[in-house]
Amino acid sequence: AAGREFKTNGNFDGFYCVKAKKTIKIDGNCDDWREIPAVPLKNRVIRTKDKSIKISTKDFSGWFKVAWSENGLYL
DSSP: OTTOOOOOOOOOOOOOOEEOSSOOOOSSOGGGGTTSOEEEEOOEEEEOTTSOEEEESSSOOEEEEOEEETTEEEO
16 A cells, blocks of 8 residues: 555574585594584673663683584584
């Protein structure tokens, strides 16, 4: 109808998942992960008592790696 407008935001947070060049063995040896890029976890969002949001870079940090193949998803 005239005068109506639809707006949407298609933005999203994401990360790139690479295809594994070879099968990743689940054996405790991290050599298979050497060429897989790490996805950093840099901070933690904290909601304070007054309902505001605070970002802490000290409370939480780390990384993980993810890859895929025809056999499955590796995390």
